[in-house]
Amino acid sequence: MEFNTSEPIYLQIIADIKKKLVLDEIKPGEKLPSTRQLALDYQVNPNTAARIYKEMEAEGICLTKRGLGTFVTDSTELIQTIRDEMATRVIEHFISEMTTLGYSYKGMIEIIRERENQL
Amino acid sequence: MEFNTSEPIYLQIIADIKKKLVLDEIKPGEKLPSTRQLALDYQVNPNTAARIYKEMEAEGICLTKRGLGTFVTDSTELIQTIRDEMATRVIEHFISEMTTLGYSYKGMIEIIRERENQL
């Protein structure tokens, strides 16, 4: 995985893990790799890996069981909520940007249709 | 203008100026306020204001004439290009994100329509 230099690495990795969750590549309740393994997987500092689980735990996405490891939440509702939150953020950002660029809602829809036809 | 604490002030101001450019509130070839004036307008340090114009000049959006001031490029083509580039980047980002979140093009259009009706 390549990192964008402008956004914090740990946030990029969290976003990556969330995507996997949402796309069901990681199943609810599944065990996540250890921080050491995570550090190896993403080629980052173990401190950074630890921070990632800490942040995700604070968000309720995963929880750490002492001596067992870190597990994804088994609440499918929470996963759905995450998905919705992510989508809402993406959409609001999109509409706000396009509006300042002078696009109407109609124009946005049109341009998405165009893209679809280009496939 | 209020600043978001997470994004650098100078980038927020650049984005603001670009918006004005794209929305034709600033005309091609027009003189921009002096760095000192810009600093007063946005309540920032003159140094930060200078940085803004330097950055924009590097992007080709404006050019400075020694002792005279800073001027927006008079190339309407370039302005149009900037607008198109901005739009393209926004759209591609949107589609890529929404696709990984499991949305179809149809779904995206639908959700935009919903937003429109909520206004």
Add this chain to the structure above:
Amino acid sequence: MEFNTSEPIYLQIIADIKKKLVLDEIKPGEKLPSTRQLALDYQVNPNTAARIYKEMEAEGICLTKRGLGTFVTDSTELIQTIRDEMATRVIEHFISEMTTLGYSYKGMIEIIRERENQL
């Protein structure tokens, strides 16, 4: 290092670093000194040092990894490209100037030979 008063210090330092790069005194992918260290090395303000790396990053010569430091690009191709671009610029400038001064290509070669013999 002594600075020429007419050219900005930060540009002189950038030129110095580029020279080292081109002459292979700095290897591709190598870590550059921290901004604070660079400031000490060249006896300039840390701010000026930071500006140097920022400028070089904009040129694609180096890239910074957050919290780790600044690294020279590991692309030997890019370094070669930089070298070629620098050489091309220098040569074209030379030929154009000498031509307007009334020199022929033969005359240019002759004068370089003379200089060589003066060593």
Add this chain to the structure above:
Amino acid sequence: MEFNTSEPIYLQIIADIKKKLVLDEIKPGEKLPSTRQLALDYQVNPNTAARIYKEMEAEGICLTKRGLGTFVTDSTELIQTIRDEMATRVIEHFISEMTTLGYSYKGMIEIIRERENQL
């Protein structure tokens, strides 16, 4: 004439006039345009035009006769000297730059020959 934004306009114009002198487009002893006319010719501020003649006078290239105007020196020797000085500066700059880029004298000659053949 287009101006380079990084070098002072008055120096660029002086260089331009010197070229004309060296290329014999301006003859020794010839009357130069008035500062007002010069300002119009180059589309610059009259202050800048005045500065140009002042600087050139300091270099001995021209002299102002009260009520008559500004005249180029009629010393062909001086013009030759100017030509030589310009050439020397250009050559030294070239050799120093190419040397730091790792070129030998032989290499420089070769590359000039190549350029000649490309014509």
Add this chain to the structure above:
DNA sequence: GTGGTCTAGACCACT
């Protein structure tokens, strides 16, 4: 420890 940003204030060259 690393770079990124910002403020404050100074000096300079150019128009």
Add this chain to the structure above:
DNA sequence: GTGGTCTAGACCACC
């Protein structure tokens, strides 16, 4: 008056 550069020193996020 205009931008360009530089110093000094502060705070922050990141690794």
